[in-house]
Amino acid sequence: MSDYDGFASIYDQFAAGMTEDVPFYVALAEKSRGPVVELAVGTGRVAVPIAEQTGRRVIGIDVSSEMLGLARRRAADAGVELDLRQGDMRELTLEQSTDLVICPFRAMLHLPGHDARVDLMRRVRSVLVPGGRFAWNAFVFDPAIAQEIDGVWRVEQGVRNRSTYDYAERRIDLTLENDATVRLWWVDRDEWEAAVAEAGLEIEALYGWFDGTPFDETSREFVYVTRRP
Numbered sequence: 557m558s559d560y561d562g563f564a565s566i567y568d569q570f571a572a573g574m575t576e577d578v579p580f581y582v583a584l585a586e587k588s589r590g591p592v593v594e595l596a597v598g599t600g601r602v603a604v605p606i607a608e609q610t611g612r613r614v615i616g617i618d619v620s621s622e623m624l625g626l627a628r629r630r631a632a633d634a635g636v637e638l639d640l641r642q643g644d645m646r647e648l649t650l651e652q653s654t655d656l657v658i659c660p661f662r663a664m665l666h667l668p669g670h671d672a673r674v675d676l677m678r679r680v681r682s683v684l685v686p687g688g689r690f691a692w693n694a695f696v697f698d699p700a701i702a703q704e705i706d707g708v709w710r711v712e713q714g715v716r717n718r719s720t721y722d723y724a725e726r727r728i729d730l731t732l733e734n735d736a737t738v739r740l741w742w743v744d745r746d747e748w749e750a751a752v753a754e755a756g757l758e759i760e761a762l763y764g765w766f767d768g769t770p771f772d773e774t775s776r777e778f779v780y781v782t783r784r785p
């Protein structure tokens with residue numbers, strides 16, 4: 557049983573506010589030859605439009621059987637095939653190398669700490685051809701937001717939820733009314749870039765949003781495109 561199984565029934569409603577990432581990842585897929593690998597594919601929110609709009613084969617990996625079940629249904633409704641695999645992205649292996657791996661919607665934040673992030677990036681590097689890209693996005697931690705919402709039940713997109721912050725662990729526990737809880741570890745820019753370097757990747761671009769706005773101190777999102785040299 558995965559932490560996300562208890563989120564699956566409300567996930568698409570909860571994620572409804574995030575739409576601008578889809579054309580960004582589709583555009584990256586258009587530039588690739590594929591297959592496109594989506595780590596933590598969830599309900600196929602990004603994978604299905606990629607398959608529909610680019611015709612690329614998409615391999616989607618996720619630990620949650622409930623989330624994968626919804627991805628299967630979304631793909632069937634759209635009339636596309638996804639290659640969905642249940643497993644931990646930290647154990648990523650592929651039968652053939654590829655030129656694009658993506659990890660949308662902050663799923664990298666589910667990795668508990670620096671070493672786990674470096675291990676994952678090394679895995680990704682090992683399946684990329686030289687010049688192949690690894691792209692992901694993650695929110696920028698904002699202490700003012702944390703202070704305002706810490707421990708408070710709120711309704712977002714019609715879903716009651718509560719975030720609690722553990723500053724020593726740099727962790728957020730996001731809980732629903734059904735007690736389902738997922739954990740996120742926030743990461744700052746220095747840590748992302750140290751992990752990229754340690755894993756032997758290089759940064760091609762860092763945007764502050766999916767429209768290509770350059771990242772600066774006002775940015776609320778890290779949108780990284782890295783590549784294997």
Ligand SMILES: C[S@@+](CC[C@H](N)C(=O)[O-])C[C@H]1O[C@@H](n2cnc3c(N)ncnc32)[C@H](O)[C@@H]1O
Binds near residue numbers: 617623
């Ligand atoms: C925020 S959702 C993102 C889903 C999808 N990528 C999207 O953009 O909508 C996070 C997903 O990460 C998955 N996940 C968390 N840790 C994982 C891991 N170690 N390996 C594979 N999947 C993981 C969860 O099951 C969940 O489906």
